[in-house]
Amino acid sequence: MRRFTYSFILFALLFVLCGPIGCAQKSNSAPVQNVEVEKDMEPVDALDELLDDDFFDDESVSEEVYYDPLEPMNRVFFEVNDKLYYWVLNPLNAGYSAVLPWDVRFSIGNFVNNLAVPIRLVNNLLQLKLKDAGIELSRFLINSTLGVYGFGDPAFLEFGLEPKPEDFGQTLGYWGIGEGLYLCLPVVGPSNVRDLVGFTADVYTHPMVYYVKEFSVSASYYVVSRVNLLSLNPDVYEDLKKYSLDPYVSMRQVYLEYRRKRINDNTMQLRSDNEL
């Protein structure tokens, strides 16, 4: 009953916040990323979309920015996360990487990914991608057994089964829910209303919630998986800061385009691989 109340509140929130904003965005001039497609030249994949993206060719280029009315607040949290990165996450990572060799950290990354299979499985199903859902299920079964509790990834190395990352934010996007306003959240990082709802739902799809009762254990798991991820891709944030003139805007744009690509890929993939 409690879970039901939770999901009800979640959905109510989603429709109140995302629905109208998503619509408002559409009724205004089209968002920058929305590609106008001629009827006979429908893009079949991402490469075609690149060619249809005329963001300067036209004199009447839409100069619309990503919907970010909370920018002042977001910038504060961006700074908070920046400090968290340099004062907490980075020193943690330095120690962590010094103690654990790359192979071990890579295996821990595999383990973390394997535990998150339910999220990918459920969301592939919710997007009717039966083939990808099957791949995720096979990956889980193979890696949990042959891969020794998921520390190895024989599913990919031996069977060539690549993970099919899907989360609830992507599922909502797939079914046409708008992004809503952009959010830069403390600790979590870049997000938007839709993906925040998605993130919250994913927390409840993760087995951790049902098997671990102590908050401290879940929190430590989150911190370790976060530090581990950083230790495997140490340069990402620092490069972003190094190469950009306004890291806040740069990150917002990366997040926007990366998420949109993930969601759009779905429809294309669906057409080619997942036809029923």
Add this chain to the structure above:
Amino acid sequence: MNTLKKGLLLLTVFFLFYGGTLAASSGPSEVLKPTLEGMIDAIRDPALAGSDHKEARRQKVMTIAARGFDFTEMSKRALGKTWRKLNQDQRHHFESLFTKLLENAYIGKLEGYSGQKIIYKDERIKGKKAAVATVVESTDTAPFTVSYVMLNNGGNWQVYDLNIEGVSFLRNYREQFKSILRKDKFAGLVKVLEEKNATFETESSQ
């Protein structure tokens, strides 16, 4: 008569074939490949290695890059409508600053990679534009997709945008420029660019 027909047929076949190879040899991927290979070769050239040869190495890499990349088009697209209000000197100044930033950022990044392999996956042409899809396999990171968006400048294909895992590099700078231009106008943007480039100078002199 029969020989004439045969001859004509041969001629047609020859021209079709020859024309085909001609078109293929100047296609986007065929133009892109030597540019990228040339740049990587120059970066890995043992004669130009080390920080002592940085100046010479960068110069060589950028000479090759200037043939395959259209920095004017990049500057134009990155500035959007502000570009139209600038005079020739301002445009040149901006282009040199932006090119320097790209050099600092991306050539600097490439210099850090130990082993990298570019696999050409697909190519698409539409009018004056083309897109070439590649996958970069590196020993340091997981493989990632990079698509090059190119423009046909009088028969020569030149890159004006890179799309890394769905994220357009040019649009990213464009959004940043827009945000700075809104507050500090063109003069402010020039100042920020100069300051940014200066950070790379101090970094490399250390």
